[in-house]
Amino acid sequence: MAHEKLDVSPGPDDRSVKMSDGQIRTVPASWELLPPGDAGLTRRLKSLGPTWTVKEKKGRRSFSKGVWAPADQIQIAKSSVAADRDKPQYAKRKAADADRRQKKQAAYVEDFHGAVVAFLRFDSCYDDLAKHLATAVTDHATPVGSGTVARTQRIPLERRAESAVIAWMRHQTTAYDHMTIARVKGKRREVRRMLAEESRRLLEKYRRGTEVDCATCPLAKAIVKQ
Numbered sequence: 001m002a003h004e005k006l007d008v009s010p011g012p013d014d015r016s017v018k019m020s021d022g023q024i025r026t027v028p029a030s031w032e033l034l035p036p037g038d039a040g041l042t043r044r045l046k047s048l049g050p051t052w053t054v055k056e057k058k059g060r061r062s063f064s065k066g067v068w069a070p071a072d073q074i075q076i077a078k079s080s081v082a083a084d085r086d087k088p089q090y091a092k093r094k095a096a097d098a099d100r101r102q103k104k105q106a107a108y109v110e111d112f113h114g115a116v117v118a119f120l121r122f123d124s125c126y127d128d129l130a131k132h133l134a135t136a137v138t139d140h141a142t143p144v145g146s147g148t149v150a151r152t153q154r155i156p157l158e159r160r161a162e163s164a165v166i167a168w169m170r171h172q173t174t175a176y177d178h179m180t181i182a183r184v185k186g187k188r189r190e191v192r193r194m195l196a197e198e199s200r201r202l203l204e205k206y207r208r209g210t211e212v213d214c215a216t217c218p219l220a221k222a223i224v225k226q
Helices: 039-048 071-085 088-120 124-141 157-172 187-208 218-225
Strands: 005-010 016-018 024-026 031-034 051-058 061-070
Touching (some): 031 039, 031 071, 039 061, 039 071, 088 124, 088 187, 124 157, 124 218, 187 218
Antiparallel strands (some): 016 024, 031 061
16 A cells, blocks of 8 residues: 555544545655645656655645655655756746746736626726726736636636626625624525625616715725725
């Protein structure tokens, strides 16, 4: 078992892991834990020999807690990766990758902003408000690593934009952040649905071009605050 590449869960103490079948195993004495954060080093380490990758599941997401491997194997991986990264080609490739990611992110931000404006569909008399709201939602939702719905690929862009607007309004135009919600299964989801309906009714006023008192409207006030 120790010579295989396995995905495991954290064990009851610092040098134990939980196998997929629920069995608790002690990490071999000659092994060390490589912390997460360097994908290239992790890939190199896994290519060299046995590893136990520790993943902790929280809700629907899994988070890496590092990789257990023989200590000498980790040192070999570190030396190998460091040697590669000292080469001029590595710096050029990193710069090119960063430039490509930056361009991809800029294009996505532009597309997402457009999708938000399309979802809002405000009457022309509220064009400026729509643009400010779309910018506020986009700035909040699109940063890489933000963990917001805008970063998921599981749903279409249009639904991401809609969900991001409703989420932004939940925090900016309702009392959600200060509510005391009973710790009952499904209660928080119920409250969110209720607040989402409130937000949708508020958006409809702007879509119809209904006259709104910007001094008292929670949406207008939130945008000014931004």
